[in-house]
Amino acid sequence: MAEFDYDVLVIGAGPGGYVAAIRAAQLGLKTACVESRATLGGTCLNVGCIPSKALLHGSELFEEAHDGTLAKFGVKTGKVEIDVAALQAEKAGAVKGLTGGIEFLFKKNKIDWLKGLGTFKDAHTVEVAGKAYTAKNVVIATGSSVTPLPGVDVDNDKGVIVDSTGALALPAVPKKMVVIGGGVIGLELGSVWRRLGADVTVVEFLDQLLPGMDGDVRKEAARIFKKQGMELKLGTKVTGATVKGKKATLTLEPAAGGDAETLEADCVLVAIGRRPNTEGLGLENIGLEPNQRGQIETGHDFRTRVDGVWAIGDVIPGPMLAHKAEDEGIAVAENIAGQIGIVNHAVIPSVVYTTPEFAGVGLTEEAAKERGPVKVGKFPMMANSRAKTNGEPEGFVKIIADAETDRVLGVWAIASVAGTMIAQAAQAMEFGALSEDIAYTCHAHPTHSEAIKEAAMAVRGKPIHI
Numbered sequence: 001m002a003e004f005d006y007d008v009l010v011i012g013a014g015p016g017g018y019v020a021a022i023r024a025a026q027l028g029l030k031t032a033c034v035e036s037r038a039t040l041g042g043t044c045l046n047v048g049c050i051p052s053k054a055l056l057h058g059s060e061l062f063e064e065a066h067d068g069t070l071a072k073f074g075v076k077t078g079k080v081e082i083d084v085a086a087l088q089a090e091k092a093g094a095v096k097g098l099t100g101g102i103e104f105l106f107k108k109n110k111i112d113w114l115k116g117l118g119t120f121k122d123a124h125t126v127e128v129a130g131k132a133y134t135a136k137n138v139v140i141a142t143g144s145s146v147t148p149l150p151g152v153d154v155d156n157d158k159g160v161i162v163d164s165t166g167a168l169a170l171p172a173v174p175k176k177m178v179v180i181g182g183g184v185i186g187l188e189l190g191s192v193w194r195r196l197g198a199d200v201t202v203v204e205f206l207d208q209l210l211p212g213m214d215g216d217v218r219k220e221a222a223r224i225f226k227k228q229g230m231e232l233k234l235g236t237k238v239t240g241a242t243v244k245g246k247k248a249t250l251t252l253e254p255a256a257g258g259d260a261e262t263l264e265a266d267c268v269l270v271a272i273g274r275r276p277n278t279e280g281l282g283l284e285n286i287g288l289e290p291n292q293r294g295q296i297e298t299g300h301d302f303r304t305r306v307d308g309v310w311a312i313g314d315v316i317p318g319p320m321l322a323h324k325a326e327d328e329g330i331a332v333a334e335n336i337a338g339q340i341g342i343v344n345h346a347v348i349p350s351v352v353y354t355t356p357e358f359a360g361v362g363l364t365e366e367a368a369k370e371r372g373p374v375k376v377g378k379f380p381m382m383a384n385s386r387a388k389t390n391g392e393p394e395g396f397v398k399i400i401a402d403a404e405t406d407r408v409l410g411v412w413a414i415a416s417v418a419g420t421m422i423a424q425a426a427q428a429m430e431f432g433a434l435s436e437d438i439a440y441t442c443h444a445h446p447t448h449s450e451a452i453k454e455a456a457m458a459v460r461g462k463p464i465h466i
């Protein structure tokens, strides 16, 4: 009889966990995945990346239809209205299709889905729904949840103060929405409801939006979102909220201290970050303590300090991104199978899926300058023929290269399709490209991506179209 029930038992079926399970099974390991949610796919497929993109896409179509964009290109429409129930149904269909797809992949790869909450009894035993399962290797991929804001209590059922999950499920367009947190979620979901007709105010503690992104990008983001009609209250903190019936009243103060003011809203979205899920996992039973930020620390091979226990995704340090979790899922399975699984954490692209999109990979100019002299090339989308023709003039591409070696250290883009454009920058950086390599790579014309080539040419001061 086998010593363990499984070679690999993964706790959590988000993009980290389900990918780890599939790769482990592909490598011939007997694999199970524990998931307490009713469907597979984790935050990403159920209440994150996928449903938010469905609403973003629907709201973009609505905006194009009623703000004159379609008319400008000769497309005549009648009266344009938004049917929120139909949009929500479309979103639900996308989620159902994709989560069902993961269930199909589990069956195809003979992965057992153990339904329920997983709790460690010891390093090789996990209890699920009252039954103990043993495994030679256990991968913690439990992801993250919304960080609560003291004094501002979320109640998604009531729909007045909501988190991202509630904001993805609103049955109607709020008249006045206040978003607490000018990060990725606040700007994506704030954009959805603004496009559909809400009057949106974003309250951000810091003096700029989008922490972690390049300084020029953050400055430009504030200009663009203001121009789109969002009110921005930067350098401001929310100190409390009261709800009466269907209205919330927030108390705000300048982050640096000063007079308080109040703000009323029909809907308040709390989006101040996410925190790792480790509660209830029984980490105390295996002597594994999270760090001060609640994360599980690992080596670069994703081993924790406890033999046979590994961890990946949002629950470990690093950006909380689905593609980072997926790559770590592949790497951890390969390491468990005795292969060499590596993730280059210096080259993880990040994208904000607003209109335009904001994307970046590698170092910001500020961080690069701390390491030594740099050369920067910048090219405006206004001078890119395709963007100009499509009526998408906002944004730029910025390339930061080492002044001495010309090696590309970071690439930042604001463009309608920046999220797609950034892939070539990530690949170039993964191959150790110089800015000259990108400048002398032939790019198809007319494409938005030509702006990356031109920004690379600008590193040496020689772009053609400006």
Ligand code: FAD
Pocket: 011, 012, 013, 014, 015, 016, 017, 018, 034, 035, 036, 037, 041, 042, 043, 044, 045, 047, 048, 049, 050, 052, 116, 117, 118, 119, 141, 142, 143, 144, 164, 165, 185, 277, 280, 281, 312, 313, 314, 315, 320, 321, 322, 323, 324, 325, 353
């Ligand atoms: P998760 O996806 O959180 O999955 C963990 C799973 O583990 C969950 O299903 C949970 O139910 C389960 N679980 C937890 N504890 C236990 C337990 N003890 N037993 C059993 N099961 C357990 N990232 C992007 O890259 N692009 C985007 O566009 C994007 N959009 C987002 C939009 C929103 C609104 C949100 C909230 C997030 C978004 N993210 C996006 C972030 C992305 O969703 C996460 O980075 C990603 O899902 C992390 O994957 P994970 O596998 O580590 O964890």
Ligand code: NAD
Pocket: 149, 180, 181, 182, 183, 184, 185, 186, 188, 203, 204, 205, 206, 209, 210, 211, 236, 237, 238, 271, 272, 273, 274, 319, 320, 321, 350, 351, 352, 353
């Ligand atoms: P975030 O960290 O992106 O932004 C939170 C913002 O809230 C920050 O700007 C922070 O300064 C601000 N803040 C914190 N406390 C505050 C307070 N009391 N008052 C006002 N502002 C305050 O977090 P998020 O937007 O909640 O997103 C969570 C995670 O989900 C992110 O790490 C992100 O990586 C991931 N995500 C990614 C995508 C994407 O890749 N497109 C989309 C959504 C979410």
